[in-house]
Amino acid sequence: MSVEAKIGTAIRALPTERVCGDAIAIHDEDGVVLAVLIDGLGHGPGAARASKAACDYISDHRRAPLKQLVEGCDRALRPTRGVVMTAVRIERSTGAMQHVAVGNVEMKFVGRGDITLLTSPGVVGTRLRKVVVRSAQLAPGDLLVMFTDGISSRFDLATIAAANEGPQAIADYLLSNHAKEHDDAGCVVIRC
Numbered sequence: 001m002s003v004e005a006k007i008g009t010a011i012r013a014l015p016t017e018r019v020c021g022d023a024i025a026i027h028d029e030d031g032v033v034l035a036v037l038i039d040g041l042g043h044g045p046g047a048a049r050a051s052k053a054a055c056d057y058i059s060d061h062r063r064a065p066l067k068q069l070v071e072g073c074d075r076a077l078r079p080t081r082g083v084v085m086t087a088v089r090i091e092r093s094t095g096a097m098q099h100v101a102v103g104n105v106e107m108k109f110v111g112r113g114d115i116t117l118l119t120s121p122g123v124v125g126t127r128l129r130k131v132v133v134r135s136a137q138l139a140p141g142d143l144l145v146m147f148t149d150g151i152s153s154r155f156d157l158a159t160i161a162a163a164n165e166g167p168q169a170i171a172d173y174l175l176s177n178h179a180k181e182h183d184d185a186g187c188v189v190i191r192c
């Protein structure tokens with residue numbers, strides 16, 4: 001079943017920092033969406049350098065399978081302090097999704113499918129042990145949110161989904177209402 005997979009994003013630095021350690025990489029080409037949310041460890045310039053290195057690697061290897069993408073980031077980020085990240089790849093024509101997550105970047109899902117969004121422990125850039133990629137089937141109307149730990153997880157995605165807002169409005173809402181004061185914050189919202 002085909003899906004629209006419309007994307008909204010919102011991100012901001014810790015209010016006392018000039019650079020943001022969270023980063024978002026979106027590559028939307030040939031009917032396939034790759035969306036990656038990255039949180040450089042800590043905050044400030046060192047965190048921003050690590051997440052920028054991840055974005056650069058992802059851009060250069062955006063057609064690679066997710067497992068190779070994360071493992072490649074792990075090698076490329078060894079000189080940095082590392083990042084945690086979550087990535088999804090969605091094929092619009094079929095609604096097929098693959099997802100992977102390392103460290104505490106969270107995902108929430110509301111929809112018809114039975115999708116378990118699990119995170120592997122670890123830090124990308126410090127010799128990952130195991131990268132687990134999972135597959136799922138999306139359906140029209142499904143709502144998927146990925147967010148860094150700078151956004152409180154205490155929001156009810158079912159209520160948000162029922163309001164039927166577009167993905168950008170939801171991303172803006174989450175940043176405005178649920179971002180924490182003491183960390184960079186970022187989210188990616190995908191409405192199928």
Ligand SMILES: [Mn+2]
Pocket residue numbers: 039042148149150183184
């Ligand atoms: Mn963080």
